[in-house]
Amino acid sequence: MKITGLSTFRKYIELKESHKMRSALGVNNGNEFVVLRLHTDEGVDGLGEATITVRWSGEVPAGCEQVLNEVLQPVVIGLELGDFTELNRRMDEVCSRNWFAKSALEMACWDVLGKVRNLPVYELLGGAVRPLKFENRFSMGAYSQEHAARRAAELVNRGFRTIKVKVGTVPQEDVARVRAVREVIGFDRDLVIDANCGWDVKTAIDCVQQLADCRLDLVEQPTPDGDYQGMAKLRQETGVKVLADDICFDLTHAKALIENDACDAISVYPGKNGGISRSVEILDYAAQHGIACSIGSNLEWDIAISAMAHLVVAHPNMKVEEYPGDVLGPSYYTERVVSNPVEIKEPYTTVPSTAGLGVGELLLG
Numbered sequence: 293m294k295i296t297g298l299s300t301f302r303k304y305i306e307l308k309e310s311h312k313m314r315s316a317l318g319v320n321n322g323n324e325f326v327v328l329r330l331h332t333d334e335g336v337d338g339l340g341e342a343t344i345t346v347r348w349s350g351e352v353p354a355g356c357e358q359v360l361n362e363v364l365q366p367v368v369i370g371l372e373l374g375d376f377t378e379l380n381r382r383m384d385e386v387c388s389r390n391w392f393a394k395s396a397l398e399m400a401c402w403d404v405l406g407k408v409r410n411l412p413v414y415e416l417l418g419g420a421v422r423p424l425k426f427e428n429r430f431s432m433g434a435y436s437q438e439h440a441a442r443r444a445a446e447l448v449n450r451g452f453r454t455i456k457v458k459v460g461t462v463p464q465e466d467v468a469r470v471r472a473v474r475e476v477i478g479f480d481r482d483l484v485i486d487a488n489c490g491w492d493v494k495t496a497i498d499c500v501q502q503l504a505d506c507r508l509d510l511v512e513q514p515t516p517d518g519d520y521q522g523m524a525k526l527r528q529e530t531g532v533k534v535l536a537d538d539i540c541f542d543l544t545h546a547k548a549l550i551e552n553d554a555c556d557a558i559s560v561y562p563g564k565n566g567g568i569s570r571s572v573e574i575l576d577y578a579a580q581h582g583i584a585c586s587i588g589s590n591l592e593w594d595i596a597i598s599a600m601a602h603l604v605v606a607h608p609n610m611k612v613e614e615y616p617g618d619v620l621g622p623s624y625y626t627e628r629v630v631s632n633p634v635e636i637k638e639p640y641t642t643v644p645s646t647a648g649l650g651v652g653e654l655l656l657g
């Protein structure tokens with residue numbers, strides 16, 4: 293079975309009022325998506341999604357569509373479905389980076405393969421190594437102290453046992469916000485903070501030390517891109533556990549993080565890492581070096597969230613029991629786009645056990 297072409301469309305979706313995000317990356321009221329349909333010579337189509345945030349990956353929706361249609365499509369036409377090494381090689385040969393665009397095409401290949409073999413993607417990946425229903429953390433924006441405290445109480449009521457708070461804004465406000473959340477959630481729940489590269493190493497060490505009595509269970513991406521030594525120093529000087537996220541797009545980045553002793557865990561997900569097969573490469577490499585992985589999020593919609601969920605249940609090094617991830621994206625949005633959406637009942641997500649990505653038909657486009 294061979295790839296014969298692809299088609300794409302774009303759609304902007306608002307976040308629910310209660311889920312609008314503020315972080316070191318700015319304010320986020322909604323996201324633009326490129327939805328992809330992959331065509332094959334056996335008439336079976338696959339679905340893919342690029343979740344686009346320019347501040348995150350440098351990709352923009354129009355550019356993503358152009359890359360998919362004009363750069364990647366010509367080199368993948370005629371390719372045998374299932375040869376992911378060759379797919380990645382061909383894509384990289386004509387296009388550097390553009391991880392989210394590549395992931396849309398790659399996940400659509402998994403969708404087709406599963407549909408043809410009548411197997412869910414997690415079976416194609418070797419089978420489920422954890423229950424199909426798994427628990428998530430909630431990622432809260434960098435709100436005012438009062439707003440954060442109110443939100444934390446709501447999240448506790450909704451059953452979240454791990455709460456992440458965005459920091460990396462004004463250090464004094466960051467510290468006050470985190471302290472307010474810890475006071476509300478108590479010490480029976482885990483507290484994670486995420487600076488999205490927004491602190492320098494001195495500020496990171498200073499803020500973490502000020503919060504010593506708040507028991508920070510994990511500090512996500514404290515320092516900017518390239519500052520591996522800063523991350524290592526934060527770990528050494530404060531003893532806090534560090535999760536790498538925003539600066540790890542590919543295996544080269546994962547290797548640099550591990551060689552520099554920069555983190556305790558790495559956040560991996562198909563969009564950011566260029567697809568499911570590329571994510572598996574990082575997960576495997578990290579496992580060989582004793583580094584756990586978790587799953588981050590770029591607030592995916594209905595297709596990319598399914599790719600994430602399949603990967604979570606299929607890979608032993610996706611240690612969501614120890615480091616819960618954010619596989620909740622579609623619950624942030626005002627609309628859903630497929631006939632069989634991934635079940636999200638906060639704090640749980642359940643991966644579909646139907647064939648392929650298992651999301652059914654597109655409801656628009």
Ligand SMILES: [Mg+2]
Binds near residue numbers: 488513589
């Ligand atoms: Mg993050």
